[in-house]
Amino acid sequence: MSQIEARVSNVGSVAKAPINLTFTMPSTVSAPAKFSRIADSWVCLTTGQVVNCTYNKDLPAGANTRLRIPVTPSSATVLATPFVASVAGVLNEANLANNGPVNLTVATAVAAYVLPAAAPLVVGQSPFTYQVIDPAVIPKYAMPLPNPNAPFFKHTPDTITLAGTDSYNLDIKQVKSQILPPGFPATNVFAYGDPARPDTYSYPAHTIEARSTHVSNTSGLGKPVKVKYTDSRSGTALHLAAIDHTIHGAMAGRQMNPWPAVTASLVAQGIILTDPPQGINPGAIEPDIRSVAHLHGAQVIDQGSDGYSEGWSSPTGAIGGATSANPTVPYNPNPFDYTNNQESTMLWYHDHTLGMTRNNVYAGLAGLYMIRDDNEMALINGNKIPSGQYEVPLVLQDRMFKRNGDLAYPDFDINTGTGTTADPSANPEFFGDVMVVNGVSWPYLQVEPRKYRLRLLNGSNARFYTLTLNQAGTATTVPFQVIGTEGGFLNAPITTNTLTIAPAERYDIVVDFSTLLGRNITIRNTANQPYGRKNACPVAVAGGNTGLCAPPAPPTLGLADQIMQIRVNIPLNPAVPVVPALPASLRTPIPTLVNTNPAAPAHQVLLGEKLDQFGRVNPILGTPTDGFLDWTNPITEQPFANTVETWEIFNSSVDAHPVHLHDGAFQVLERQPFSAVLGASGTLQNICYSATPLTAINGVVSACAGTTVPTLPLPAEIGWKETVIAYPAESYIPPGKPGEIVQGQVTRVRMKFEGIGQFVWHCHITEHEDHDMMRPMIVH
Ligand SMILES: [Cu+2]
Structure with a gap:
C-alpha cells in the first residue's frame, strides 16, 4: 500500500x-x-x-x-x-x-508491483522458472479475509423440485479471482458455481449448508441433498495447471484397474464394477478438461455418488471411466445423492479425478459443506459456542503465481531438472510460496474482543501446517480450544497452544480474544516441507526402494511461516452476548468402536516409496505381504460394511502421509515404531516393534528384542476422523536393498465402513494420490 x-x-x-x-x-x-x-x-x-x-x-x-x-x-x-x-x-x-x-x-515509498524482467529462455528449460512472482513483493495483510460462513457466501438450494430435498446445481467455469492484493493482476481459476446465480462462481466455492439426518436428531429437520454437477468450461481450453500424461489415470490408452469378473454374488450385493473387464481403457487420451466431484468426509454415501476417481465428465457432455463394465449403470453425476446421515461437521467438496486431482484442486475446485445437527444447534442457540459472524472457516492453501497473475504450478520434475523425464511432469509434492486463506493471499481478519469459532481445513496439495497464534512481533502464543475433528464434536474442549494439520484434515477450534483488544495476532506455521522427515537422506540410493529425498526444510521465514493476521480492533458489540466458558461436555460421549470380529487379524496396509519408469519418486501403497501395489493391481482391500475392523497402516517411507479412507469414519488408536526386513517389491518381513531396531549383518537378522509401548493419539485426535497422519520412523535410516532393514511407524485406526460398493483409500497429498498413492477397495 x-x-x-x-x-x-x-x-x-x-x-x-x-x-x-x-x-x-x-x-x-x-x-x-x-x-x-x-x-x-x-x-x-x-x-x-x-x-x-x-x-x-x-x-x-x-x-x-x-x-x-x-x-x-x-x-x-x-x-x-x-x-x-x-x-x-x-x-x-x-x-x-x-x-x-x-x-x-x-508521502511513502510506492510499492508498485513491477513485472520483473523476463530472463532469456534456455533451451529445454520450463517457462515456469522465469514466470513466477517473487512472493516477497506481495504485501501481507493487505486484504480482508472473506468468511465462507457468511449468508451471502452460501449456495441457495432448490427446495421445490424435490420436496424434502435440497437440490443444487454446481457448474464449473473459468473465472478471474483477486487472490493477490489490488494492484496485482487477478488470477484465472476454475470455480464451482450455480449457473442460475452467475455471481456464485468463486474460489473457494460457495458453501453448502445442510441439516443432519443422523439418528441422533429428533427435530425432524434433517434433509438429504442432491447435487447435479455440470461443466461450462471450454472443453478445449488449456488446463490452468499442466497435466502429466505419463501417470495413472491421465495417460493415453491408460490402464484401468482390472476389476474382478462380475459374479452372481457381487450382483446380488448390488456392487457396481465400473471398469472394462479387459483392464484397458479403450478410449484414446482423455480430455484434460474433465472432473469428478467427491464430498470429502461423507460417511454414508452410495458408491455411485462418491465421485469414484475413474469416472469423469467433460464440458462436451462426454462421460468416461465408469461406463463399460456395466452399461446399465454408467457413471452419472446428475445428481449425486448426499444423505447427510452423520453428525454435525464441516466437510468439503473437491475434485477427485484420477491422475489430475492435484491440478483440478489447485486450479480452484473446492468448497465447504457444513452439516449442522440438533446438538450443534442447541449449543448455538444456548450461546454455548460462537456462531454467525463469530464462526469463521479458514481454508488454508498455498499457491504460487506467474507474473501475469495466473497460478504457477511446476510442470517439470523439480528433482531431476528438465528435459530428462516426462514433460509436463508430476512432482512428489507441491509447496507454494504464497499463503492463501479463503482464496486471498495473506489476509487479515478484524475481530471483536470475544470468542470466535475458527473451522480449519487444510486444503493444500502437500503442505502440512503446525499452527500457533502469536501476538504480533512476539513469541507469546495465544492458547485455543479444540472442539471438533473431521467427523464432529469432541467429547470436551481440549486446550492447546499448537496444532498440526495435514492436507484434508479439519479441526474446529475456539479462540478467546476477550483480553486482547488492540493486539494483532499472526497465525504462524512451523511445519517442515515435506513434513515428518526427521533427517536428510541421500540424493539417490541405487537399487534401493527409494530414490530422491530432499532434506526437511522449515517454511521460509517471512513467507510460508506466516499465514494470516487477526486484528482485535472492533469494539465489543454489546447487543450480542459473549459466549461464557465453553461447556465441559460438548455432546453425548462418542461411542468407542469395538471390533466386530475381535479374533480377526488387523487389516494391514503399506505406505512406501519407489521410483517410477522415469526414475522419479513414486509414492505407493500396498500391503506388507504383497509389497507395493499400483492402482491397477488386483484389489486387496475388501472389508465388510457395518463392521468395525482395525487397520494397521505401515509407513516405510521417509515422510508423513495423511491417509484418508472413504465410506465411513474411524478412531485413531495408537502409533508404534517398527523395523522389518525389506523384501522384494517393498514387502515387510520379520516386523518387529522393539525399541532397538533389527539388524541384518551378512544376511543374519537379529532377534526382535522386546516391544515398545505404542503412543496414544494426541488429545485433539480423539474424535471421529477420516484422515490421519501416518508418520514415518522417528529416526530415519535410508532404506536399502532387499535383505536390509527398513524402519517405519505403524498407525492403527478402528474403522467402520458404512456402505457397500467400490470406493478408494489414499494419501491426501494430492501429488501422491495422483502418482499412484491411491488404491481401490470393495466394501461388501
Ligand atoms: Cu502421501
Missing part, C-alpha cells in the same frame, strides 16, 4: 469547516471507496478515479493539515509527484488563495 500526501495550508484568515479537497487519481492507481483519518478529521469518498475529501474542523490562519491517502498502484505504475488537487474553502472565503490548487506529494 502506498500513500500520497496532501498538505492543505490556510494562508488567509480562519477557515471554517468543512473544507473540501478534490483530486483525480491517475488511471493506474486505486483508492478505497471510503476511508477516513479520524485523528485529523478527514473523511474521503472515492468515485472512480475522483477522490473527494472533507476536513471537518476549522483551520486557523497559518495552520495546515495533512491528509494521507492510501492508494494501490497497479502493475508497473510509477507515481509521479506532485498531483494537483483543487481545494474549496468555506463559503464566502475572503482569501481566494485558500481556494486555489494545492500540490499533493507522494
Whole structure:
C-alpha cells in the first residue's frame, strides 16, 4: 500500500469547516471507496478515479493539515509527484488563495508491483522458472479475509423440485479471482458455481449448508441433498495447471484397474464394477478438461455418488471411466445423492479425478459443506459456542503465481531438472510460496474482543501446517480450544497452544480474544516441507526402494511461516452476548468402536516409496505381504460394511502421509515404531516393534528384542476422523536393498465402513494420490 500526501495550508484568515479537497487519481492507481483519518478529521469518498475529501474542523490562519491517502498502484505504475488537487474553502472565503490548487506529494515509498524482467529462455528449460512472482513483493495483510460462513457466501438450494430435498446445481467455469492484493493482476481459476446465480462462481466455492439426518436428531429437520454437477468450461481450453500424461489415470490408452469378473454374488450385493473387464481403457487420451466431484468426509454415501476417481465428465457432455463394465449403470453425476446421515461437521467438496486431482484442486475446485445437527444447534442457540459472524472457516492453501497473475504450478520434475523425464511432469509434492486463506493471499481478519469459532481445513496439495497464534512481533502464543475433528464434536474442549494439520484434515477450534483488544495476532506455521522427515537422506540410493529425498526444510521465514493476521480492533458489540466458558461436555460421549470380529487379524496396509519408469519418486501403497501395489493391481482391500475392523497402516517411507479412507469414519488408536526386513517389491518381513531396531549383518537378522509401548493419539485426535497422519520412523535410516532393514511407524485406526460398493483409500497429498498413492477397495 502506498500513500500520497496532501498538505492543505490556510494562508488567509480562519477557515471554517468543512473544507473540501478534490483530486483525480491517475488511471493506474486505486483508492478505497471510503476511508477516513479520524485523528485529523478527514473523511474521503472515492468515485472512480475522483477522490473527494472533507476536513471537518476549522483551520486557523497559518495552520495546515495533512491528509494521507492510501492508494494501490497497479502493475508497473510509477507515481509521479506532485498531483494537483483543487481545494474549496468555506463559503464566502475572503482569501481566494485558500481556494486555489494545492500540490499533493507522494508521502511513502510506492510499492508498485513491477513485472520483473523476463530472463532469456534456455533451451529445454520450463517457462515456469522465469514466470513466477517473487512472493516477497506481495504485501501481507493487505486484504480482508472473506468468511465462507457468511449468508451471502452460501449456495441457495432448490427446495421445490424435490420436496424434502435440497437440490443444487454446481457448474464449473473459468473465472478471474483477486487472490493477490489490488494492484496485482487477478488470477484465472476454475470455480464451482450455480449457473442460475452467475455471481456464485468463486474460489473457494460457495458453501453448502445442510441439516443432519443422523439418528441422533429428533427435530425432524434433517434433509438429504442432491447435487447435479455440470461443466461450462471450454472443453478445449488449456488446463490452468499442466497435466502429466505419463501417470495413472491421465495417460493415453491408460490402464484401468482390472476389476474382478462380475459374479452372481457381487450382483446380488448390488456392487457396481465400473471398469472394462479387459483392464484397458479403450478410449484414446482423455480430455484434460474433465472432473469428478467427491464430498470429502461423507460417511454414508452410495458408491455411485462418491465421485469414484475413474469416472469423469467433460464440458462436451462426454462421460468416461465408469461406463463399460456395466452399461446399465454408467457413471452419472446428475445428481449425486448426499444423505447427510452423520453428525454435525464441516466437510468439503473437491475434485477427485484420477491422475489430475492435484491440478483440478489447485486450479480452484473446492468448497465447504457444513452439516449442522440438533446438538450443534442447541449449543448455538444456548450461546454455548460462537456462531454467525463469530464462526469463521479458514481454508488454508498455498499457491504460487506467474507474473501475469495466473497460478504457477511446476510442470517439470523439480528433482531431476528438465528435459530428462516426462514433460509436463508430476512432482512428489507441491509447496507454494504464497499463503492463501479463503482464496486471498495473506489476509487479515478484524475481530471483536470475544470468542470466535475458527473451522480449519487444510486444503493444500502437500503442505502440512503446525499452527500457533502469536501476538504480533512476539513469541507469546495465544492458547485455543479444540472442539471438533473431521467427523464432529469432541467429547470436551481440549486446550492447546499448537496444532498440526495435514492436507484434508479439519479441526474446529475456539479462540478467546476477550483480553486482547488492540493486539494483532499472526497465525504462524512451523511445519517442515515435506513434513515428518526427521533427517536428510541421500540424493539417490541405487537399487534401493527409494530414490530422491530432499532434506526437511522449515517454511521460509517471512513467507510460508506466516499465514494470516487477526486484528482485535472492533469494539465489543454489546447487543450480542459473549459466549461464557465453553461447556465441559460438548455432546453425548462418542461411542468407542469395538471390533466386530475381535479374533480377526488387523487389516494391514503399506505406505512406501519407489521410483517410477522415469526414475522419479513414486509414492505407493500396498500391503506388507504383497509389497507395493499400483492402482491397477488386483484389489486387496475388501472389508465388510457395518463392521468395525482395525487397520494397521505401515509407513516405510521417509515422510508423513495423511491417509484418508472413504465410506465411513474411524478412531485413531495408537502409533508404534517398527523395523522389518525389506523384501522384494517393498514387502515387510520379520516386523518387529522393539525399541532397538533389527539388524541384518551378512544376511543374519537379529532377534526382535522386546516391544515398545505404542503412543496414544494426541488429545485433539480423539474424535471421529477420516484422515490421519501416518508418520514415518522417528529416526530415519535410508532404506536399502532387499535383505536390509527398513524402519517405519505403524498407525492403527478402528474403522467402520458404512456402505457397500467400490470406493478408494489414499494419501491426501494430492501429488501422491495422483502418482499412484491411491488404491481401490470393495466394501461388501
Ligand atoms: Cu502421501
